[in-house]
Amino acid sequence: MDELAAKISHLMRRAGFSCSPDELQQRVAKGLDTTLSELLHYEDGPDYVGPPPPPPPEVDYYKEDSIKYYWLKRMVKSPRPLQEKMVLFWHGHFATANFKVRSFDAMWRQNRFFRAHAVDDFRDLLLGVSRDPAMLVWLDSVANTKKAPNENYGREIMELFSLGLGNYTEADIKAAARAFSGWQVKDYVGWVDVRQHDFSTKTFLGVSGRLNGDDVVDIIVKQPACARFLSRKLLRFFATQNPSDDWVERIATVYFNSERSVRAMVEAIFRSPDFYTPGVMRSLYKSPVEYVASVLRESALDPPDYLYPNYVRTITLMGQSLLNPPTVKGWDGNSSWVNTSTLLARINFAKEIAALKVGPLKTDTLVATLTAAGVTDADGVLNYFVNQFGAPSLAPETRDVLLKYLNSSSGGVTGPFRMTKLSADVKVRNLIRLLLSAPEYQLH
Amino acid sequence: MKTTRRDLLQKTFAFAAAGAAWPLVAPRAVLAQAAAQGAAPKTRRLVIVQLSGGNDGLNTVIPFKDARYPQYRPTLGINSANLYTLGSTNVGVQRGMTGFRDLFTAGKLAVVQGVGYPNPNRSHFESTDIWETADTQLNKYVGWAGKLLDQIHDQQGGLAQGVAVSDELPVTLYSERSFAQTIDDPANYQIKADTDKDRLLAAYRDLYTVRPAESDDLKYIRDTGSQTYTGTIAFQNAIRTYQPMANYPGNLGDRMQSIARMIVGGSPTQVYNTTLGGFDTHSNQAGGHYGLLQNLSDALTAFYTDLQGHNRHEDVTVVTFSEFGRRVMENGSRGTDHGAASVLFVLGGMVKGGLYGNYPSLSDLQDGDLKFNVDFRSVYATLVQDWMGADATTLLGADFPRLGFFG
Numbered sequence: 001m002d003e004l005a006a007k008i009s010h011l012m013r014r015a016g017f018s019c020s021p022d023e024l025q026q027r028v029a030k031g032l033d034t035t036l037s038e039l040l041h042y043e044d045g046p047d048y049v050g051p052p053p054p055p056p057p058e059v060d061y062y063k064e065d066s067i068k069y070y071w072l073k074r075m076v077k078s079p080r081p082l083q084e085k086m087v088l089f090w091h092g093h094f095a096t097a098n099f100k101v102r103s104f105d106a107m108w109r110q111n112r113f114f115r116a117h118a119v120d121d122f123r124d125l126l127l128g129v130s131r132d133p134a135m136l137v138w139l140d141s142v143a144n145t146k147k148a149p150n151e152n153y154g155r156e157i158m159e160l161f162s163l164g165l166g167n168y169t170e171a172d173i174k175a176a177a178r179a180f181s182g183w184q185v186k187d188y189v190g191w192v193d194v195r196q197h198d199f200s201t202k203t204f205l206g207v208s209g210r211l212n213g214d215d216v217v218d219i220i221v222k223q224p225a226c227a228r229f230l231s232r233k234l235l236r237f238f239a240t241q242n243p244s245d246d247w248v249e250r251i252a253t254v255y256f257n258s259e260r261s262v263r264a265m266v267e268a269i270f271r272s273p274d275f276y277t278p279g280v281m282r283s284l285y286k287s288p289v290e291y292v293a294s295v296l297r298e299s300a301l302d303p304p305d306y307l308y309p310n311y312v313r314t315i316t317l318m319g320q321s322l323l324n325p326p327t328v329k330g331w332d333g334n335s336s337w338v339n340t341s342t343l344l345a346r347i348n349f350a351k352e353i354a355a356l357k358v359g360p361l362k363t364d365t366l367v368a369t370l371t372a373a374g375v376t377d378a379d380g381v382l383n384y385f386v387n388q389f390g391a392p393s394l395a396p397e398t399r400d401v402l403l404k405y406l407n408s409s410s411g412g413v414t415g416p417f418r419m420t421k422l423s424a425d426v427k428v429r430n431l432i433r434l435l436l437s438a439p440e441y442q443l444h
Numbered sequence: 445m446k447t448t449r450r451d452l453l454q455k456t457f458a459f460a461a462a463g464a465a466w467p468l469v470a471p472r473a474v475l476a477q478a479a480a481q482g483a484a485p486k487t488r489r490l491v492i493v494q495l496s497g498g499n500d501g502l503n504t505v506i507p508f509k510d511a512r513y514p515q516y517r518p519t520l521g522i523n524s525a526n527l528y529t530l531g532s533t534n535v536g537v538q539r540g541m542t543g544f545r546d547l548f549t550a551g552k553l554a555v556v557q558g559v560g561y562p563n564p565n566r567s568h569f570e571s572t573d574i575w576e577t578a579d580t581q582l583n584k585y586v587g588w589a590g591k592l593l594d595q596i597h598d599q600q601g602g603l604a605q606g607v608a609v610s611d612e613l614p615v616t617l618y619s620e621r622s623f624a625q626t627i628d629d630p631a632n633y634q635i636k637a638d639t640d641k642d643r644l645l646a647a648y649r650d651l652y653t654v655r656p657a658e659s660d661d662l663k664y665i666r667d668t669g670s671q672t673y674t675g676t677i678a679f680q681n682a683i684r685t686y687q688p689m690a691n692y693p694g695n696l697g698d699r700m701q702s703i704a705r706m707i708v709g710g711s712p713t714q715v716y717n718t719t720l721g722g723f724d725t726h727s728n729q730a731g732g733h734y735g736l737l738q739n740l741s742d743a744l745t746a747f748y749t750d751l752q753g754h755n756r757h758e759d760v761t762v763v764t765f766s767e768f769g770r771r772v773m774e775n776g777s778r779g780t781d782h783g784a785a786s787v788l789f790v791l792g793g794m795v796k797g798g799l800y801g802n803y804p805s806l807s808d809l810q811d812g813d814l815k816f817n818v819d820f821r822s823v824y825a826t827l828v829q830d831w832m833g834a835d836a837t838t839l840l841g842a843d844f845p846r847l848g849f850f851g
Contacts, residue, residue, distance in 0.1 A: 099615070102569065317626075326585065326618065327586075335664060340675055343668050430639065430647075434648070439652075440662065
């Protein structure tokens with residue numbers, strides 16, 4: 001893979017959910033700039049058209065699944081991958097879990113809100129989420145009244161959503177709680193119950209007045225700490241676990257220069273030369289949903305719809321229950337995604353994928369494609385599928401293990417790998433499986 | 445914050461029967477420290493059986509001598525001819541529960557009466573959450589057994605693990621630092637292979653045992669892969685050698701046998717959870733409830749007998765719970781509605797059998813429900829501190845008196 005292809009391939013893994021070799025080739029022909037601008041200005045292009053999930057009128061576990069697999073399908077099929085990647089980011093950032101909210105309607109509204117405002121002004125996101133029914137329930141705003149302030153939201157909006165520890169005082173939390181008092185849910189929408197709202201004067205982050213929740217959001221988004229906090233979080237999600245202070249400052253500057261445009265911030269990340277350095281590329285662990293979505297995008301398998309609920313359950317076995325992050329902190333991510341149980345779930349998911357005889361993985365199609373590509377030996381097979389699955393740079397020792405497997409005799413086939421229907425059905429499928437289980441494939 | 449390789453290793457664990465992964469995850473210093481703190485033996489196991497739907501405590505452990513009982517239960521009441529008295533007490537169990545009767549006589553079954561919590565919540569969801577998190581305020585979504593796993597993890601260096609033998613992971617096992625998983629069938633805990641199996645598994649072994657010059661993250665994933673490979677193979681070998689020493693009836697029986705298979709087979713999993721559903725008996729309760737209680741008694745007695753046959757019964761304690769009891773007065777559909785305080789069972793080779801707590805008075809009801817006199821967190825405190833050797837006060841966030849059912 002040449003340098004430009006490697007860069008675009010990296011960009012597609014981080015800004016989206018990876019892509020097939022065919023898509024990569026088209027994007028390389030257009031170049032990095034055009035690819036970037038298509039990713040960023042996705043509203044200029046087509047949207048995913050598919051059957052929406054059934055409207056969830058009431059609590060029903062089946063409905064939760066239906067939202068999850070519709071969302072997963074979007075991650076796999078949407079021509080706007082950055083939009084879906086941002087929805088995933090916001091779901092982890094404003095982590096809300098249905099185990100407490102207990103309304104799929106509310107969760108689905110929140111998911112659509114993240115999609116509609118995926119790269120907008122951060123103020124819109126912070127204000128919108130403060131009025132979001134699922135969030136109002138999740139962090140107890142509905143219990144926050146003038147007489148009995150509940151500080152849950154007042155604390156988390158600063159600690160986890162915008163400023164980070166050390167940038168506010170306990171008095172600020174109390175003031176924020178009072179400013180948000182009376183923010184309630186009625187008929188699935190947020191509204192302000194004026195009887196429960198504290199109209200008195202408050203002092204929040206040095207500003208005094210008869211502040212309400214809107215004012216709190218406005219004061220927060222003006223803080224340099226907010227710009228840094230969001231910049232660091234975006235960098236950790238899209239680029240590297242340990243972004244330099246300098247890189248954080250550069251993105252924070254973009255925040256202020258662009259009226260807090262998230263689109264401008266992620267664009268600056270993707271345009272940073274640092275983004276394409278060896279320390280950044282292949283340095284992040286794929287989350288379960290990224291792992292599954294990228295296998296499906298790279299392979300261009302397009303499995304039948306009825307398999308998506310299975311994939312959602314498998315993602316849970318891999319340690320990520322969509323719409324149910326473990327706490328308001330979201331998922332710890334990175335190395336915590338990999339332990340013996342979750343890795344086993346990936347290994348066995350890879351089996352399901354490799355065994356699927358649809359599209360390019362129908363045995364006859366597989367033989368025809370490999371033959372047309374001039375593949376005759378084990379090396380050729382391995383190179384073909386390494387390229388298919390995002391070209392992870394395999395250690396020589398990993399390559400040797402995979403080649404040894406391909407060249408080992410089995411069943412009626414003896415000696416080194418030869419392209420037959422039987423070897424395609426057995427050896428090639430198992431090779432795909434091993435490749436998707438390889439340590440190198442778990443990073444992106 | 446830079447993650448060290450040691451941190452990474454401590455985040456992982458493996459099913460390993462013969463300690464294949466043990467030296468990797470439990471450095472000597474950690475073991476010595478755990479021993480110095482007087483930690484419970486690592487062979488101890490806790491099995492939690494959830495009776496979902498809200499079990500009718502009044503018809504489970506029956507105060508048949510109380511004259512008010514038949515008045516409250518005109519059609520559902522069990523008269524003395526249709527029950528077994530537990531030892532020389534004033535309570536009895538339905539005739540289907542011969543196993544529990546015998547375990548009680550043998551002094552291995554503790555019955556905790558009048559269990560509940562203040563301001564009882566009658567919603568299935570919310571009361572289940574309260575029992576599962578041991579937090580009546582529901583401040584944090586971490587299960588009480590999950591918190592126990594976290595403590596064991598911190599103490600022993602990373603091997604703590606929980607298994608739910610059910611379709612989905614119960615909140616009881618949600619944890620912050622350790623890992624719990626669902627295993628519908630222990631046979632599924634393996635690298636599945638259909639075609640070219642031996643060569644494929646050999647390739648998996650090699651894939652994770654080669655040691656290229658690579659980043660710490662890749663080394664960590666490769667090490668985890670190696671533990672997954674050896675752990676699953678050892679686990680499958682271990683459970684293959686298991687021979688049941690009892691007959692397990694019914695669906696709960698299958699699940700209890702899966703747990704016995706793991707324990708006898710040598711799995712290091714310390715906390716297990718499984719579920720028996722169907723206790724939401726709003727109408728025509730009698731026959732169904734009888735069957736559920738019989739299934740419960742038979743399955744748990746078979747489990748005890750099996751463990752005894754393998755000489756592991758003194759390593760295992762079983763506790764049952766349900767989100768609430770039911771109303772004292774039966775309803776108009778020969779059933780019972782959501783109530784409050786109820787009973788639960790604790791059984792095992794080290795359990796000191798008998799009655800704990802007092803039977804709530806049938807003449808002093810609260811909103812038509814029994815009043816609790818044992819906070820359910822006292823049951824947890826006893827299990828956490830006296831059985832698993834962890835710190836109950838930290839876990840529960842307050843001191844709850846322990847009940848002494850381990851003597």
